[in-house]
Amino acid sequence: MNDRKKGNLYGLTLTELRNLVKNLGEPEYRGNQLFEWMYTHRIHNLQAMTNLGQSLRDHLSNEYRIQVIDISKVDESTDGTKKYLYPISTATYVESAYIPETDRKTLCVSTQGGCKMACLFCMTARQGLQTQLSAGEILGQYAGIPESLDITHIVYMGMGEPLDNTEEVLKSIEGFTEGYGLSSKRITVSTIGILPGLSRLLEETEVNVAISLHSPFAEERKRLMPVQSVYPFESVLELLKKYDFSRRKLSFEYILFDGINDTADHAQELVRLLNPLRCRINLLHFHPIPNSPLSGTPRKRIEEFQAYLKSKGLIATVRKSRGEDIQAACGLLSTKELVRRPLAETLDY
Amino acid sequence: MIFVRSQVLSSDRWGLAGWRLVLDWSLPYVPGQWVQLRLPGLDDPRMYSIANPPGQRAITILYTLLAEGRLTPRLSLLKPGDIIEVAGPGGAFEAEKGSNLWIAGGTGIAPFLSMQKLIESKWYGPNSRPTLLQSNKLEDDLYGSEIFSDLNERNLLKYYPFVTQGTNSGPRITEWLDAQDRSFFKAFERIMICGSTSMILDLRDLLLGRGVDFHRIVSEVYF
Ligand SMILES: Cc1cc2nc3c(=O)[nH]c(=O)nc-3n(C[C@H](O)[C@H](O)[C@H](O)COP(=O)(O)OP(=O)(O)OC[C@H]3O[C@@H](n4cnc5c(N)ncnc54)[C@H](O)[C@@H]3O)c2cc1C
Numbered sequence: 098m099n100d101r102k103k104g105n106l107y108g109l110t111l112t113e114l115r116n117l118v119k120n121l122g123e124p125e126y127r128g129n130q131l132f133e134w135m136y137t138h139r140i141h142n143l144q145a146m147t148n149l150g151q152s153l154r155d156h157l158s159n160e161y162r163i164q165v166i167d168i169s170k171v172d173e174s175t176d177g178t179k180k181y182l183y184p185i186s187t188a189t190y191v192e193s194a195y196i197p198e199t200d201r202k203t204l205c206v207s208t209q210g211g212c213k214m215a216c217l218f219c220m221t222a223r224q225g226l227q228t229q230l231s232a233g234e235i236l237g238q239y240a241g242i243p244e245s246l247d248i249t250h251i252v253y254m255g256m257g258e259p260l261d262n263t264e265e266v267l268k269s270i271e272g273f274t275e276g277y278g279l280s281s282k283r284i285t286v287s288t289i290g291i292l293p294g295l296s297r298l299l300e301e302t303e304v305n306v307a308i309s310l311h312s313p314f315a316e317e318r319k320r321l322m323p324v325q326s327v328y329p330f331e332s333v334l335e336l337l338k339k340y341d342f343s344r345r346k347l348s349f350e351y352i353l354f355d356g357i358n359d360t361a362d363h364a365q366e367l368v369r370l371l372n373p374l375r376c377r378i379n380l381l382h383f384h385p386i387p388n389s390p391l392s393g394t395p396r397k398r399i400e401e402f403q404a405y406l407k408s409k410g411l412i413a414t415v416r417k418s419r420g421e422d423i424q425a426a427c428g429l430l431s432t433k434e435l436v437r438r439p440l441a442e443t444l445d446y
Numbered sequence: 447m448i449f450v451r452s453q454v455l456s457s458d459r460w461g462l463a464g465w466r467l468v469l470d471w472s473l474p475y476v477p478g479q480w481v482q483l484r485l486p487g488l489d490d491p492r493m494y495s496i497a498n499p500p501g502q503r504a505i506t507i508l509y510t511l512l513a514e515g516r517l518t519p520r521l522s523l524l525k526p527g528d529i530i531e532v533a534g535p536g537g538a539f540e541a542e543k544g545s546n547l548w549i550a551g552g553t554g555i556a557p558f559l560s561m562q563k564l565i566e567s568k569w570y571g572p573n574s575r576p577t578l579l580q581s582n583k584l585e586d587d588l589y590g591s592e593i594f595s596d597l598n599e600r601n602l603l604k605y606y607p608f609v610t611q612g613t614n615s616g617p618r619i620t621e622w623l624d625a626q627d628r629s630f631f632k633a634f635e636r637i638m639i640c641g642s643t644s645m646i647l648d649l650r651d652l653l654l655g656r657g658v659d660f661h662r663i664v665s666e667v668y669f
């Protein structure tokens with residue numbers, strides 16, 4: 098069979114692999130062996146999986162392949178950040194960013210091609226949703242790059258809203274932890290607060306959670322993030338308060354927009370909202386995007402904002418802006434490659 | 447979210463592409479809010495804006511059937527007396543007093559249908575009847591247009607229907623808005639948009655390009 102027509106085993110979970118071999122009349126533990134070869138040993142050649150037995154290897158090789166997504170482009174920043182671009186279909190690209198720092202090497206992965214959520218400050222939003230990534234396409238952003246073995250941390254902060262693709266995100270977390278042996282403590286999923294997915298993430302995994310907040314005031318947050326009309330932040334807080342964050346980290350992401358959400362009132366309200374929680378707040382510099390009504394707060398004022406939050410007992414960090422020379426902000430690169438929108442004749446407006 | 451069992455009171459077609467599901471459900475809600483629906487045994491709910499004003503001891507859901515969708519093909523098979531599970535209400539796509547421009551695409555008209563009574567009671571203020579731009583592909587699918595036309599005739603609403611396909615297609619909302627001068631946009635304290643992601647993105651871009659402050663734009667995406 099032509100290789101492209103074969104089913105891709107890459108990205109399947111342990112349970113899925115056990116079921117697959119069982120359906121082939123093999124004992125289920127063969128699924129565990131396949132899982133270990135593919136992820137723990139990073140062997141993608143089925144014939145090299147010597148403890149599987151020749152007939153199973155032949156059968157699997159005839160029907161299946163193990164294919165990690167291809168990289169179509171890589172850009173390296175002067176600060177060492179690397180941006181990878183992957184073609185997912187003929188017209189959709191996703192990106193990941195490898196961010197080396199002295200004490201950690203982080204990979205920022207994407208979970209969707211484009212996104213439906215229409216946040217005002219986001220470049221990915223401008224693509225709309227093009228495609229959902231499979232667990233294999235998420236894991237492949239890790240396994241397929243030359244720095245893979247050096248990576249210490251995974252953050253789900255690339256293109257897309259992870260909890261609008263919860264099932265595949267949960268499978269990929271299983272792949273990272275059970276397969277590649279990364280600790281849940283080193284994985285962070287960032288979300289704008291899609292409640293059903295957040296409940297599952299909190300119940301079914303032990304990974305860290307980062308919530309995109311960007312304004313403590315409901316009406317203002319609505320203008321920045323339409324999700325606020327659907328899942329108000331107060332409901333997100335209510336849910337978070339039911340969980341223990343002593344063994345996993347909870348953080349809030351806060352991009353500072355000049356003259357918009359960087360006032361003393363904002364700082365005070367953040368303290369009021371977040372102080373009851375065991376959490377940290379990450380203050381982020383805004384990467385400017387074309388034709389946006391927003392601009393970034395100058396560095397000095399970000400530091401003043403941070404100092405106020407700290408003086409009131411919040412753990413507040415300013416995240417360094419990385420890879421600006423290669424447009425490492427979420428979605429900038431792939432949106433430059435492609436802005437594909439629905440055809441006019443399919444629209445209802 | 448806690449799901450409660452609710453009986454289907456009626457289920458029928460609405461226009462050419464739409465369906466209307468009426469459920470026995472009497473919890474209080476604010477116009478613009480959603481409920482989650484799921485079928486017993488299918489644990490993956492979907493959200494729907496409530497498409498009728500409060501106070502009727504029943505809620506109306508307006509939806510379009512997506513052939514490959516998980517829930518809507520099953521919703522379309524429901525008959526009076528069948529049981530469906532409902533959670534909610536939730537969300538905060540709520541009307542505000544003052545001068546409002548509302549823009550709806552397809553089933554995105556649902557929250558504005560639930561604001562009918564507010565319009566009739568002149569809740570928005572004495573000199574600020576809302577302006578509603580409603581669009582869909584076909585004229586038959588301008589859900590509730592007879593209600594809005596009536597409100598228009600009674601000077602309670604300024605109503606502009608738009609159709610993008612078929613014999614009655616005219617300018618698109620985007621073209622129409624683009625042709626307005628700045629004073630048109632200045633007249634509104636608040637612009638509420640409801641519909642698909644691409645509609646929200648295109649209209650928001652257009653409005654920002656016409657000098658509307660983003661603080662005046664609130665949208666609900668049917669993601
Ligand atoms: C706040 C809110 C209010 C809403 N109100 C309404 C309303 O009043 N009326 C209304 O009709 N809808 C409304 N929606 C949308 C609604 O919730 C459902 O999404 C819609 O009815 C489709 O449900 P479904 O289960 O039939 O389709 P789904 O199974 O959810 O699929 C939707 C579409 O996406 C495609 N699809 C499915 N899976 C994938 C995938 N993995 N990758 C790419 N494409 C995929 C399917 O083929 C299908 O065409 C609202 C949504 C929100 C968030």
Ligand code: SF4
Nearest residue numbers: 212214216219222257
């Ligand atoms: S910020 Fe995240 S959720 Fe919002 S549009 Fe961008 S990718 Fe989507």
